[in-house]
Amino acid sequence: MEKTRLRLEPWSxxxxxxxxxxxxxxxxxxxxxxxxxxxxxxxxxxxxxLSAREPAAGRMFRVVLEASGDSAGSIGFWERQWRGEPVYEAGWGILPEF
Structure with missing residues (x-):
């Protein structure tokens, strides 16, 4: 089974x-x-x-297929409050064709 290699590139x-x-x-x-x-x-x-802040504050990335350079989606994390406490929330989306 061939593995697909991905890389994350900062959102721009x-x-x-x-x-x-x-x-x-x-x-x-x-x-x-x-x-x-x-x-x-x-x-x-x-x-x-997010890219202008310190990395611990969160980041968004573009998910890129290494072999083709195609953008497959996005993934990221950011700070928020939950039940009065600071937490990280994450979100992602991969395009249907991938």
Whole structure:
């Protein structure tokens, strides 16, 4: 069985197209449906801002197939409060064709 190698690349201002792809109905069916363009642009700004903070505050990454260089999705983590305590939350989405 051949293994697929992946790499994570930091989210950048050039990755909005991937955010649009992960916002398609098939990707958001169990998350309440697609977000508006305005909310997506907000999300893009938040993802870029994570890269400007210290790494422990969180990060977003683009998932890339090493062999082809194709972007397969996104993965990330960020700080939040839960039950009055600081925790990390994680989120990811892999495009259906992968």
């Amino acid at each position: 201002d050039r990755d909005f197209w991937l955010l649009e792809r992960t916002n398609e109905p098939v990707m958001t069916e169990h998350l309440g449906g697609p977000e508006s363009d305005e909310r997506l642009r907000d999300r893009q700004r938040r993802y870029e801002a």
